[in-house]
Amino acid sequence: MDAKNIVLEVLKKESEPLNAGKITELSGLDRKEVDKAMKALKDEELIVSPRRCYWEPKK
Secondary structure, eight states, rough: OOHHHHHHHHHSSSSSBHHHOOOOOOOOOHHHHHHHHHHHHHHTTTTEEEEEEEEEEOO
């Protein structure tokens, strides 16, 4: 599974929006990988930010 899918799965599992640091902690991925995956997910509009620096899957 690539980093993008791992980040998306972590976000889907949690019941609240997460920041990049928490996603890094829960996924076990490197922070740079998480940042790159989140940028790709934002560009594809698969995640949204309900408040600054926190992300959740688009509903």
